[in-house]
Amino acid sequence: MTKDDFWQGVRGGFPVMVSAAPFGALFGALAVDNGFSVFDAVFMSATVYAGASQMVGLELFGHNVQPWLIVLSIFAVNFRHILYSASIARHIRHFSGLQKFFAFFLLVDPQYAETEKRAERGEPVTFAWYLGFGMIIYLPWQIMTLLGAIFGQMIGDPKAIGLDVLLPIYFMGLVLGFRKRDNWLPVVAVSSLASIAAMHVVGSPWHVSIGAIAGILLAACMPLSKRHEEPVTLEHEV
Amino acid sequence: MDNAEHMQLIYVILAAAVATFLTRIGGYVMITQMKRIPPRMEAALNAVPAAVLSTLVAPAFLSGGWDVAVAMLVALVIGLRFSSLWMLLAGWLVVMAIRHLLV
Incomplete structure (x- = not known):
């Protein structure tokens, strides 16, 4: 039964792994391009294990942003996980303490979405299933980071093969992924303009925090919507 | 380093x-x-990812050069309909075409 659950999880996570794999390789290649060693890239994938925030981290590190601001930005990008862990608490109440520790460590967007769906269908959310689903995404994420980083080391000029355009487009895709949220357009507009203005007036890296705070304050001051929002999930994201 | x-x-x-x-x-x-979380705080938290990520997109659009700007615009249009993997592919193709065929 436990073994069946594990393999059911592995099968369920397989398509997620396939769609996340290119991003793992992309992270590895861009990390090396931003001054990381191959070890650093895999170390980050293995310990942080949150694709979008890893990209944000290496972008900021490449710009010599202060360490506390890098950590804070990664924290901010991953903040949505708080909603996930609050939401799946009721489904994993029966896990032991150690099992919960691993469960929360592996809690990436698709893991959250699938756990919710499984509970909604009335199927048991067992630790074996959860671990199977998590491992088929976690382990290949490390392997793809390693391959991307090794490949990235062999690249001479990143501009010649168009690597420099990938990060901004990747971030733009993430921004678009949140477009169903309340106040999305005003927040994006205000944060964009504030960051551009701050870039010229105060300079990098402060444009990140100033732009972000402008958008967040705007959202806090906008009229509240009636409907309660579900956290938005990004389909590919680790 | x-x-x-x-x-x-x-x-x-x-x-x-x-x-x-x-x-x-x-x-x-x-x-x-x-x-429960106070509603204004929740609204602020909801805005965090889009707000932070916009500050990484907008300056790159202005300072990356015209080829990057064109690629980002094309990717934006693609992104309204397709997944981010297609956005990356389209943007990359555009920038490579500009750099190796036009300039």
Whole structure:
């Protein structure tokens, strides 16, 4: 039964792994391009294990942003996980303490979405299933980071093969992924303009925090919507 | 990168890992402690990812050069209908075409 659950999880996570794999390789290649060693890239994938925030981290590190601001930005990008862990608490109440520790460590967007769906269908959310689903995404994420980083080391000029355009487009895709949220357009507009203005007036890296705070304050001051929002999930994201 | 810088990077990654883990366990801890998040705070939290990420997109659009700007515009249009993998592919094709065929 436990073994069946594990393999059911592995099968369920397989398509997620396939769609996340290119991003793992992309992270590895861009990390090396931003001054990381191959070890650093895999170390980050293995310990942080949150694709979008890893990209944000290496972008900021490449710009010599202060360490506390890098950590804070990664924290901010991953903040949505708080909603996930609050939401799946009721489904994993029966896990032991150690099992919960691993469960929360592996809690990436698709893991959250699938756990919710499984509970909604009335199927048991067992630790074996959860671990199977998590491992088929976690382990290949490390392997793809390693391959991307090794490949990235062999690249001479990143501009010649168009690597420099990938990060901004990747971030733009993430921004678009949140477009169903309340106040999305005003927040994006205000944060964009504030960051551009701050870039010229105060300079990098402060444009990140100033732009972000402008958008967040705007959202806090906008009229509240009636409907309660579900956290938005990004389909590919680790 | 010299040795001191490299150690700093390792520390930053470790701190980021702890911060990320806190977000992953935080909701569970909060839900067992607190009844609900105030609505204005929730609205602010909801805006965090789009706000932070916009500050990484907008300056790159202006300072990356015209070829990057064109690629980003094309990717934006693609992104309204398709997944981000297609956005990356389209943007990359555009920038490569401009750099190797036009200029």
